Amino acid sequence: MTxxxxxxxxxxxxxxxxSGTGKSTLCGNLRATPDFIYSVxxxxxxxxxxxxxxxxxxxxxxEEFQQKIKAGEMxxxxxxxxxxxxxxxxxxxxxxxxxxxxxxxxxxxxxxSIRGCKDPLIRSSLVDVFIMPPTLEELExxxxxxxxxxxxxxxxRLARGKEEMQNWRLYRYTILSGSMEEDLIKFRAIMRAExxxxxxLTLV
Amino acid sequence: MTxxxxxxxxxxxxxxxxSGTGKSTLCGNLRATPDFIYSVxxxxxxxxxxxxxxxxxxxxxxEEFQQKIKAGEMxxxxxxxxxxxxxxxxxxxxxxxxxxxxxxxxxxxxxxSIRGCKDPLIRSSLVDVFIMPPTLEELExxxxxxxxxxxxxxxxRLARGKEEMQNWRLYRYTILSGSMEEDLIKFRAIMRAExxxxxxLTLV
Numbered sequence: 592m593t594x595x596x597x598x599x600x601x602x603x604x605x606x607x608x609x610s611g612t613g614k615s616t617l618c619g620n621l622r623a624t625p626d627f628i629y630s631v632x633x634x635x636x637x638x639x640x641x642x643x644x645x646x647x648x649x650x651x652x653x654e655e656f657q658q659k660i661k662a663g664e665m666x667x668x669x670x671x672x673x674x675x676x677x678x679x680x681x682x683x684x685x686x687x688x689x690x691x692x693x694x695x696x697x698x699x700x701x702x703x704s705i706r707g708c709k710d711p712l713i714r715s716s717l718v719d720v721f722i723m724p725p726t727l728e729e730l731e732x733x734x735x736x737x738x739x740x741x742x743x744x745x746x747x748r749l750a751r752g753k754e755e756m757q758n759w760r761l762y763r764y765t766i767l768s769g770s771m772e773e774d775l776i777k778f779r780a781i782m783r784a785e786x787x788x789x790x791x792l793t794l795v
Numbered sequence: 796m797t798x799x800x801x802x803x804x805x806x807x808x809x810x811x812x813x814s815g816t817g818k819s820t821l822c823g824n825l826r827a828t829p830d831f832i833y834s835v836x837x838x839x840x841x842x843x844x845x846x847x848x849x850x851x852x853x854x855x856x857x858e859e860f861q862q863k864i865k866a867g868e869m870x871x872x873x874x875x876x877x878x879x880x881x882x883x884x885x886x887x888x889x890x891x892x893x894x895x896x897x898x899x900x901x902x903x904x905x906x907x908s909i910r911g912c913k914d915p916l917i918r919s920s921l922v923d924v925f926i927m928p929p930t931l932e933e934l935e936x937x938x939x940x941x942x943x944x945x946x947x948x949x950x951x952r953l954a955r956g957k958e959e960m961q962n963w964r965l966y967r968y969t970i971l972s973g974s975m976e977e978d979l980i981k982f983r984a985i986m987r988a989e990x991x992x993x994x995x996l997t998l999v
Contacts, residue, residue: 594930595960597971721993726798756799759998764991767801777991784988787968787981789925794963 597792601687601716602627602785605695606778607702607762608722609752611734617722617774618696626782627692630683633659636674639739651675666708669700672747676701687716692782699755702762718785721762722774727753801996805891805920806831806989809899810982811906811966812926813956815938821926821978822900830986831896834887837863840878843943855879870912873904876951880905891920896986903959906966922989925966926978931957 604627608614622629633649635656644650651659656675659665668677678695686693697705702719724730730752734745759765766777785791808831812818826833837853839860848854855863860879863869872881882899890897901909906923928934934956938949963969970981989995 595927595971597969720991723799760993762993764988765801765993765996766991767799777987780984780987781991783981783984784968787924787970787985789964789966789969792969 596795598795599690599786599791599793600712601690602692602718602782602791603683603687603695603705603713603716604692604782604785605697605702605705605717605719606722607697607699607719607755608768609724609730609755610748611730611737611752612722612724612768613733613771613774614696614722616771617778618694620771620775621694621778626779627694628682628686629694629696630678632696633665633668633677633679634674636672636676649679666713667697667701667704669698669704671698671700672744672751684710684712687712692786699758699761703758706761718764718781719762720764720766720778720781721759723756723759723765723767724752725768800999802999803894803990803995803997804916805894806896806922806986806995807887807891807899807909807917807920808896808986808989809901809906809909809921809923810926811901811903811923811959812972813928813934813959814952815934815941815956816926816928816972817937817975817978818900818926820975821982822898824975824979825898825982831898832886832890833898833900834882836900837869837872837881837883838878840876840880853883870917871901871905871908873902873908875902875904876948876955888914888916891916896990903962907962910965922968922985923966924968924970924982924985925963927960927963927969927971928956929972 606614606618631645631649633651633656635651635653638650653675660668664679666678666680666683668675676698678697683693705713705717708714731749734748764781766774768774810818810822822833835849835853837855837860839855839857842854846852857879864872868883870882870884870887872879880902882901887897909917909921912918935953938952968985970978972978
């Protein structure tokens with residue numbers, strides 16, 4: 592019996608989208624599946640109602656965050672809307688080495704710094720996906736619907752979203768956002784397809 | 796209203812698999828969907844029971860086939876099991892230019908000659924997928940189950956299948972064949988994902 596069977600390396604899926612595109616809900620749906628490890632980001636922003644420490648984010652003080660940057664423990668980090676956001680390197684590399692896929696939910700700056708990462712394992716496993724809002728008006732509507740932010744915060748996020756949308760071409764894939772179900776189906780297609788890339792496979 | 800909308804070029808999906816892997820059934824299922832134009836191949840082999848001219852194949856005489864090669868009308872052609880197989884260039888290019896995807900069901904030799912094609916439209920739109928049988932034994936079982944060929948023909952196809960399986964790495968994607976439903980789900984994931992590649996998209 593000569594059974595064909597493939598082994599493959601882990602894939603680092605990076606997903607970016609302007610605030611309000613529904614990225615958090617999308618990632619929440621994705622993490623409910625056993626398809627990959629969802630990397631929990633670190634942030635210095637205060638938790639929103641309903642958010643849990645070490646589940647939604649690792650909530651850190653500014654001092655703690657800066658200490659981790661100094662110690663070289665961050666895969667990427669960025670300062671957005673006056674707060675730090677970042678990803679710890681160690682758990683991501685460990686998962687990829689074990690052949691497990693990782694999902695990172697990060698902004699345009701963070702994705703750019705991962706694309707510039709020199710680590711060969713990170714470089715070869717990166718698959719970045721941009722979720723494009725259907726219109727600016729729809730982005731604004733979704734931001735207001737959330738109802739958790741001040742008018743000033745909404746305007747800041749909108750301006751930033753407009754800027755981020757200019758960067759879609761830097762990502763390997765771009766999904767035009769529709770309903771949550773549509774976005775999920777599209778992202779899962781990318782996830783599956785990347786696993787069948789011959790360049791990732793070894794016949795064992 | 797600033798609606799984001801993308802235009803994209805057509806994709807040339809090429810699917811190869813050893814005889815008996817279930818490629819014809821898979822392609823039959825795929826062509827029942829409106830996702831792409833299924834390119835009907837030309838062949839000089841006689842029709843099998845149930846096959847219809849200009850639907851399953853364009854059945855040509857050896858003289859007709861050789862005339863089309865001479866006239867430069869073939870995108871690719873190959874001689875397999877004493878018969879010619881090939882694909883007409885004109886309908887494929889027309890579809891791709893119109894932004895329509897094309898599905899080509901061709902063997903390893905044919906795929907290799909498309910990869911070597913100098914036409915820039917063909918080159919930039921090619922996505923090739925290899926369907927890998929789970930085991931050689933299963934391939935033989937599936938070939939015998941078909942019950943349309945002599946023992947000599949089965950042995951010829953098996954030897955050829957074994958040889959073709961060496962070529963999976965040349966294809967962009969490799970799918971390990973499971974049930975027909977599984978293969979279909981996997982192929983459709985590739986089909987969708989390739990449509991979200993940023994490099995194929997133009998914001999309009």
